Amino acid sequence: MKNEQLIQQQFQARMNEDELLNCMRCGFCLPTCPTYIESGFQESHSPRGRIALMKAVVDGLIEPDEDVERSLQLCLGCRACEPVCPSGVRYGHLLEEARDIIAQHKRYPWFVRLVRHVVFKQLFPHPKRMRMLTALIGFYQRSGLQALVRKLGLLRVLPNHLAMMENVLPNVPTWKQMNERPTHIEAETKRKKRVAFFSGCLMDTMFMDTNDATMKLLQLVGCDIVIPPAQTCCGALHGHSGEKADAKTLAKQNIEAFEALDVDYIVTNAGGCGAFLIEYDHLLKDDPIWAERAKAFVAKIKDVSVILVELGFHLEGWRLPEQIVTYQDSCHLRNVMKTANEPRLLLQSISGVEFREMKDADRCCGSAGIYNIIEPDMSMQVLDYKMEQVKQTKATTIVTANPGCLLQMKLGIEREGLTNVRAVHLVELLLEAVEATKEANEPVKQTG
Known part of the structure; x- marks a missing residue:
């Protein structure tokens, strides 16, 4: 049987036809879609157009050919179309299912198969291997090798955007630091909540400083924190890239790691991870053993910004040296987790911060997981527009709440040569405010 025929059969068997039919073709989604705008308003690169293509494959009107696949792969998956849809179409679920069908039945070249196998099966599901890879990056940064590579101009062999990405990578922790992570931290003040912290894979290696800042803030507002060591990658990269079976395996491991804990919330600090975790109930809805367990897990997921507001962090009178701050929404934090006001409230509560809302702060920055690596042209178009608004x-x-967005903003700063601009994660700026305020309030030591 032809590959296209097999894919078409799977579309007919697996795609949610009711959801496809929910799309009224009204076009409310069009102005929110970055790829529709940046492609010169091509209908096939809009949510409405992509849904029409999926429906046409299901109905046997077209084959799932390269054009269909290209349209689906070019989508950022930002899900900005969902909040504006009057019919409530869950476009993200349709996209993930379609991509999974194609990926599982596509004949990839051997090199692509190898890369996908290494990334999806041998790296991200294994925390120790993630730490080893990060430690190698740390060795590259600290040993002088990075300086030598740059001096010799060896990065010129890379595409320009990848060479710039190397330049904006954070200074990563050592192997020892990554292997001495806490499993329980007590509140600094009277305990108000007991929470579990989803530390993630990249967040607890490449972005460990952000995780540490998150936990310090939670301690400060009265949270006892449990960090279960059995947790693993959230599975978002797998779910978005056509590896749903592996995403389900990771979801089950995470549910098991957290469900026995007596906690009020499961706290996340990465919009992409949080958005995938909060949809484990959808991911496992057809599994009679796991469906209810997933619902119980999902009910406890909260972004750190929501917890901080709930526990009154923004009422404490924190201060920073005067600066102009703008906020770039994490697409998934806003569109899936429905968290947009809390980060802004926290920023606006800091004395010394002049908060300025940028135009289209809710439009994707072009990071979208690994999108900026596999679709660099469109990613850079989207980023260029974003930097104009900045x-x-x-x-x-520039403040954001997702590691991918953070690196993309740093990349944008590098591309534009904005030497007086920095990009930070929300919790890092909040911790700066805490430390600056405490330092300002310390009594001056008498000398002599």
């Missing part, structure tokens, strides 16, 4: 605010600090 420049209009005259901000000196």
Whole structure:
């Protein structure tokens, strides 16, 4: 049987036809879709157009050919179309299912198969291997090898955007630091909540400083924190890239790691991870053993910004040196977790911060997991538009709430040569405010 025929059969068997039919073709989604806009308003690169293509494959009107696959792969998966859809179409679920069908029945070249196998099966599901890879990056940064590579101009063999990405990578922790992570931290003040922290894979290696800042803030507002060591990658990369079976395996491992804990919330600090975790109930809805367990897990997921507001962090009068700050929404934090006001409230509560809302702060920055690596042209188009909006605010600090967005903003700063602008994660700026306020309030030591 032809590959296209097999894919078409799977579309007919697996795609949710009711969800496909929910799309009224009204076009409310079009102005929210970055790829529709940046492609010159091509219908096939809009949510409405992609749904029409999926439906046409299901109905046997077209074959799932390269054009269909290209349209689906070019989608950022930002899900900005969902909040504006009057019919409530869950476009993200349709996209993930379609991509999974194609990926599982596509004949990839051997090199692509090898890369996918290494990334999806041998790396991200294994925390120790993630730590080993990060330790190698750390060796590259600290040994002088990075300086030598740059001096010799060896990065010129890479595409320009990848060479710039190497330049904006954070200084990563050592092997020892990554292997001495806490499993329980007590509140600094009277305990108000007992929470579990989803530390993630990249977040607890490449972005360990952000995780540490998150836990310090949670301690400060009165949270006892449990960090279960059995947790693993959230599975978002797998779910978005056509590896749903592996995503389900990771989801089950995470549910098992957290479900026995007596906690009020499961706290996340990465919009992409949180959005995938909060949809484990959808991912496992057809599994009679796991469906209810997934619902119980999902009910406890909260972004750290929500917890901080709930526990009054924004009422404490924190201060920072004067600076202009703007906020770039994490697409999944906003569109899936429905968290947009809390980060802004926290930023606006800091004395010394002049908060300026950028135009289209809710439009994707072009990071989208590994999208900026596999679709660099479209990613950079989207980023260029975003940086124009940043420049209009005259901000000196760009804040976001997702590691991919953070690296993309740093990449944008590098591309634009904005030497007076920095990008930070929300919790890192909040911790800066805490430390600056405490330092300002310390009594001056008498000398002599």
